[in-house]
Amino acid sequence: MQSRAAIERQFRRFRFGLFVVWAILLAIIVAWSVRSARERALSEVMQKAGETLSVQTEILSGVLDKYRLLPPLLSRQSSIRALFVRDAEGNAQALDARRIAESTASMSAAMDVAFFFPDGELLANARGSLVDRAEGLPELIEVALQGRLGRAAVANRQGERTYAFSSGVHREGKFVGVVIVYVDFYRVEAAWALSARRIFVTDKTGTVFLANDAAWRLKNIADLRETAESDRYLIDGRFERRLDLVRGLPLLEWDLHVLADPAPVAAARLSAASIATLVGLLAGMIALVVLRRNEEAIIKARTDRATALRLERVVRDRTRALSITNQSLSQEVEVRREAEERLRKTQNELVQTAKLAALGQMSTALSHEYNQPLAAIRSYSDNALRFLDKGALSEVSGNLARINGLVERMAELSRTLLSFSRKPGASVGPVPLGTIIDEALLLARPRARAAGITDIRVGDGVSGLFVLGGRIRLGQVFVNLVNNAIDALSGQADATVEIDARRQGDRVVVTVIDNGPGVDPAQLPKVFEPFFTTKGVGEGIGIGLSIVDNIIRDFGGTIMVDNRPEGGACFTINLRAAEADVAGRNDHTAPAAEAAI
Numbered sequence: 001m002q003s004r005a006a007i008e009r010q011f012r013r014f015r016f017g018l019f020v021v022w023a024i025l026l027a028i029i030v031a032w033s034v035r036s037a038r039e040r041a042l043s044e045v046m047q048k049a050g051e052t053l054s055v056q057t058e059i060l061s062g063v064l065d066k067y068r069l070l071p072p073l074l075s076r077q078s079s080i081r082a083l084f085v086r087d088a089e090g091n092a093q094a095l096d097a098r099r100i101a102e103s104t105a106s107m108s109a110a111m112d113v114a115f116f117f118p119d120g121e122l123l124a125n126a127r128g129s130l131v132d133r134a135e136g137l138p139e140l141i142e143v144a145l146q147g148r149l150g151r152a153a154v155a156n157r158q159g160e161r162t163y164a165f166s167s168g169v170h171r172e173g174k175f176v177g178v179v180i181v182y183v184d185f186y187r188v189e190a191a192w193a194l195s196a197r198r199i200f201v202t203d204k205t206g207t208v209f210l211a212n213d214a215a216w217r218l219k220n221i222a223d224l225r226e227t228a229e230s231d232r233y234l235i236d237g238r239f240e241r242r243l244d245l246v247r248g249l250p251l252l253e254w255d256l257h258v259l260a261d262p263a264p265v266a267a268a269r270l271s272a273a274s275i276a277t278l279v280g281l282l283a284g285m286i287a288l289v290v291l292r293r294n295e296e297a298i299i300k301a302r303t304d305r306a307t308a309l310r311l312e313r314v315v316r317d318r319t320r321a322l323s324i325t326n327q328s329l330s331q332e333v334e335v336r337r338e339a340e341e342r343l344r345k346t347q348n349e350l351v352q353t354a355k356l357a358a359l360g361q362m363s364t365a366l367s368h369e370y371n372q373p374l375a376a377i378r379s380y381s382d383n384a385l386r387f388l389d390k391g392a393l394s395e396v397s398g399n400l401a402r403i404n405g406l407v408e409r410m411a412e413l414s415r416t417l418l419s420f421s422r423k424p425g426a427s428v429g430p431v432p433l434g435t436i437i438d439e440a441l442l443l444a445r446p447r448a449r450a451a452g453i454t455d456i457r458v459g460d461g462v463s464g465l466f467v468l469g470g471r472i473r474l475g476q477v478f479v480n481l482v483n484n485a486i487d488a489l490s491g492q493a494d495a496t497v498e499i500d501a502r503r504q505g506d507r508v509v510v511t512v513i514d515n516g517p518g519v520d521p522a523q524l525p526k527v528f529e530p531f532f533t534t535k536g537v538g539e540g541i542g543i544g545l546s547i548v549d550n551i552i553r554d555f556g557g558t559i560m561v562d563n564r565p566e567g568g569a570c571f572t573i574n575l576r577a578a579e580a581d582v583a584g585r586n587d588h589t590a591p592a593a594e595a596a597i
């Protein structure tokens, strides 16, 4: 199982790798989007510039066409031809010529209209001085002389630029003069000035002849491209030639340029770069969050698994330890059980011993109990023999009946003795209290009589009560208690022993009282202790009451001793009440059956 630190290290490496891949991808995507945005924006810019170029080409061509046709038309008019006729003094029609020139110029919106003699002398012109426009004049006259349309671009130092068209004037087959129309580009340039794009015209030498930016006029295009003016048209740090859209005007040998404005290209590139970067960053962040969540989930799962394994191990160890403890406990239980078994056996033996001791105590009285009827039987049988000799049969039968009664009494005593001396069983069940007390007294009475105690009473409450117990053991209890009372009452004149019982709910309370000296109050708590005796050597061994206590507790009852206020001891036994065993005498009530267990 990997540790948390190892997993985190692994994820850190993975994150770094992913970051490198992401950075490369981001660079590629940004570059690609910038490039495609540039191309798109550039082609759009170019398309718009191309449209402007077409329109402006048309406009310029239209303007020039209009003025191109004007000189040939004028030169063919008779009124114009008539202007070149000198009078006798050699003066031309200068005033008329000026008027016509002016009206033509104003009607055609030309910059100027001029009439020249073949030698270059000015007949008249419409506007201002022609000194500055004289450039190219010989050529214009020369071409007109040849019968062709003369043309020349004219520029002066004041920055005035015009284009001149010339046509020769013939009169009666003779070349008499030239008509020159100067084109005014003011309107064209003014219209161009409204456009945001740079629009200009270069001649074949590369000089900017017309331009919507005054600063560009009459400068060389090559120089302009070098200057800061062209900064606006730099793409990727250099002048983008594609931005310079050119269309030739073959008639004039001019080129019309429209410079496309690359600003949208830069803006498109910038926004493409920003969007791509933002999207990349966002994707990176999402990936990072997802990765982080994933990492946390994996770490949590592994930590949980580790905890579960640890717990499993702990549980396994504990279970092993517990099963070992359990094993040793069950061994201990077994040892205890055996010890208890031994104890119980010993106790039983002790009970038996105590019982035999009680029997021993009673033996003298009991043997006397047998001797008395035996002596009576002898005398009855002797008398019967004598009555038989005399033939007094009724007397014989009376004696025999008495003998029979005495034998019956002896047989009952013998039966009770036999069952009392047998080993008791361990089971507990309903037993008749009255019968058990009667049997105990049958054994104890002879000894009582021997001790001069004749008043042993059994209360009326006893008969009919059933308690939970064992017949022989309960009999032993009463034999012991009565024997102890006899010991205490020995030699006392009005000695009485009384046994009574009453039912209290589900309990039966039995009292055994005497009117003897009672128990020394200091010794009251000790009387149930084993080997506690106040009797002399050979008279008592002090186990009687301890066995009584054990027997009663085995039945789920209690025994207490107290002194009566009027004198004498009072033993109170509390037993569980039972209902009469309607099925008849069972194991617990049958002396023979209990003894057999």
Ligand code: ADP
Pocket (backbone or CB within 6 Å): 480, 484, 485, 488, 514, 516, 517, 518, 519, 527, 532, 533, 534, 535, 539, 540, 541, 542, 543, 544, 545, 546, 569
């Ligand atoms: P043991 O009879 O051998 O002495 P027990 O356990 O039967 O042993 O009795 C313990 C002691 O309790 C007796 O020695 C006696 O002092 C006292 N005792 C028992 N029953 C009576 C009684 N009815 N009156 C006075 N003392 C008694």
